[in-house]
Amino acid sequence: MTHTHTARQPVHHDRPGHGPAPEDDSALPEMLDLDAALGAPVLAAALDAAQRALTTVPRTVVEPRTIVDLGAGTGTGSLALAARFPDARIHSLDAAPQMLHRLASAAAEAGVADRVSTHLVDLDGDWPAAVPLGVDLAWAALSLHHVTDPERLLRQVFDVLRPGGVLVVTEFADVTTYEPADLGTGREGLGDRVVSALAAHGYPITAEWTSALTAAGFSPVDRTATSLIASADTTDGARYLELNLTRNRDFLRDDLNDSDLTALDAAIATLKEGTSGIRCTSGRAFWAAVRPGTTDTEARR
Numbered sequence: 001m002t003h004t005h006t007a008r009q010p011v012h013h014d015r016p017g018h019g020p021a022p023e024d025d026s027a028l029p030e031m032l033d034l035d036a037a038l039g040a041p042v043l044a045a046a047l048d049a050a051q052r053a054l055t056t057v058p059r060t061v062v063e064p065r066t067i068v069d070l071g072a073g074t075g076t077g078s079l080a081l082a083a084r085f086p087d088a089r090i091h092s093l094d095a096a097p098q099m100l101h102r103l104a105s106a107a108a109e110a111g112v113a114d115r116v117s118t119h120l121v122d123l124d125g126d127w128p129a130a131v132p133l134g135v136d137l138a139w140a141a142l143s144l145h146h147v148t149d150p151e152r153l154l155r156q157v158f159d160v161l162r163p164g165g166v167l168v169v170t171e172f173a174d175v176t177t178y179e180p181a182d183l184g185t186g187r188e189g190l191g192d193r194v195v196s197a198l199a200a201h202g203y204p205i206t207a208e209w210t211s212a213l214t215a216a217g218f219s220p221v222d223r224t225a226t227s228l229i230a231s232a233d234t235t236d237g238a239r240y241l242e243l244n245l246t247r248n249r250d251f252l253r254d255d256l257n258d259s260d261l262t263a264l265d266a267a268i269a270t271l272k273e274g275t276s277g278i279r280c281t282s283g284r285a286f287w288a289a290v291r292p293g294t295t296d297t298e299a300r301r
């Protein structure tokens with residue numbers, strides 16, 4: 001069984017990860033699940049990077065036994081980590097109870113509930129108190145940009161990792177493109193105008209973590225650029241694009257003119273009908289960062 005441990009009152013953070021968040025963000029869990037389905041190749045590549053990085057420091061254990069998933073959401077990372085590392089216990093941390101409920105159900109369904117523990121904690125607080133020391137692998141997917149003081153979080157992660165332990169961070173990278181440019185509506189450049197209007201508001205939230213990871217003491221730090229592709233050719237892709245464009249349309253209602261808003265409505269309608277040919281490429285990057293050093297004790301584990 002998964003258990004939810006409450007270390008402190010969670011703080012609600014509404015800084016969005018998947019573009020601007022509407023006031024009622026009930027679609028976010030579904031978006032995260034769709035992100036997981038469409039982002040499976042990105043996730044697999046990040047897991048490969050974790051596995052490679054765990055072999056960086058000679059004479060330390062390579063198979064992780066203790067893993068923390070920081071800002072675990074609906075459990076995309078936690079479940080993939082449990083599948084990739086069958087000897088590991090996963091500690092899934094999040095400040096949103098509804099995310100952890102969903103994660104616990106998914107863990108039970110996947111038959112890994114005995115290895116997955118949920119912790120209702122604030123990553124801006126004393127979350128290390130909730131996890132064991134000597135963590136082998138820490139995972140922060142699309143969550144680092146949510147915290148108030150990411151540098152502090154990185155130092156905390158460094159301290160909970162064992163020497164030779166690895167942190168993998170995944171974040172949005174700056175390229176988002178829609179094809180065709182008119183989103184199938186005849187309004188030339190509509191997709192680019194959506195991207196530019198979002199960029200003017202600072203979305204997607206992207207950050208370069210290489211220097212912050214290095215400053216926290218990690219070495220080596222490897223960055224890989226990749227992308228998630230959502231295409232209306234598939235049911236998941238069409239639904240993802242429908243939710244994505246609906247969120248963007250609501251958020252940009254004061255930035256786009258009436259003709260663009262009407263065209264966006266038409267594009268959303270074709271996604272609902274299953275007749276759309278839209279494709280969106282969302283830039284992603286992941287970092288694999290190693291806490292350097294080894295001890296004889298760790299080498300013998």
Ligand SMILES: C[S@@+](CC[C@H](N)C(=O)[O-])C[C@H]1O[C@@H](n2cnc3c(N)ncnc32)[C@H](O)[C@@H]1O
Nearest residue numbers: 013017071072073094095096122123141142146
């Ligand atoms: C965009 S989601 C990513 C979820 C998951 N890692 C994934 O890849 O699907 C960000 C998650 O971070 C959580 N979060 C944001 N700020 C937090 C904080 N201060 N403490 C704990 N969790 C937080 C949110 O509740 C949300 O589940």
